[in-house]
Amino acid sequence: MRRVSRAIALVIVVVVAGGLSAAASGPNLVTNADFTQGVQGNGVPIGWGVSVPAHFTRSDSIFRTSPTSGRIEGGSQDRVNARQRLREISGGTAYHVSAWIFIDTVDPLFQVLFQVRWFDDANQPIQTDTIANLTVPNDGFSRHVSVLNAPALATAATVRFVTIGLAGGVFVDTVVFRTVQ
Numbered sequence: 001m002r003r004v005s006r007a008i009a010l011v012i013v014v015v016v017a018g019g020l021s022a023a024a025s026g027p028n029l030v031t032n033a034d035f036t037q038g039v040q041g042n043g044v045p046i047g048w049g050v051s052v053p054a055h056f057t058r059s060d061s062i063f064r065t066s067p068t069s070g071r072i073e074g075g076s077q078d079r080v081n082a083r084q085r086l087r088e089i090s091g092g093t094a095y096h097v098s099a100w101i102f103i104d105t106v107d108p109l110f111q112v113l114f115q116v117r118w119f120d121d122a123n124q125p126i127q128t129d130t131i132a133n134l135t136v137p138n139d140g141f142s143r144h145v146s147v148l149n150a151p152a153l154a155t156a157a158t159v160r161f162v163t164i165g166l167a168g169g170v171f172v173d174t175v176v177f178r179t180v181q
């Protein structure tokens with residue numbers, strides 16, 4: 001009898017877990033989300049771009065998921081903007097956005113932003129949402145998550161990491177952007 005109860009309980013757990021999985025499982029819209037696909041000719045990870053040349057590369061020494069992560073080098077620049085353009089965004093839709101971030105620096109004063117900027121069909125920015133606003137280093141990767149509602153007029157977005165006045169580096173990994181269903 002006890003064995004039967006356990007079997008029933010197990011079935012219930014599996015059904016619930018399956019339901020939760022389906023509820024959050026739109027495809028990830030981010031290309032090269034785990035930084036495993038190599039780099040472009042300029043050294044920037046495939047699928048990604050950066051505002052300051054040579055300040056966004058791939059790291060095979062520190063990562064959240066093996067064997068590589070993305071590394072943004074502040075280099076005491078006023079501002080470095082590492083980003084990926086996402087198309088086929090649906091206005092009014094809820095999106096799960098998350099990333100793992102590790103700020104490796106001894107700087108006393110800096111800012112790292114994890115953001116989504118939304119664009120309309122004329123490619124004009126219409127809204128910027130901040131998922132994380134980080135001003136202290138951390139000992140390892142931490143995950144930052146938000147559910148964002150795309151503005152009604154949004155047809156595209158950029159997922160971006162912005163460093164402001166940072167001398168050290170930021171490692172980013174497992175970047176997810178998908179519909180919440």
Ligand SMILES: [Ca+2]
Nearest residue numbers: 034065068173
């Ligand atoms: Ca990785």
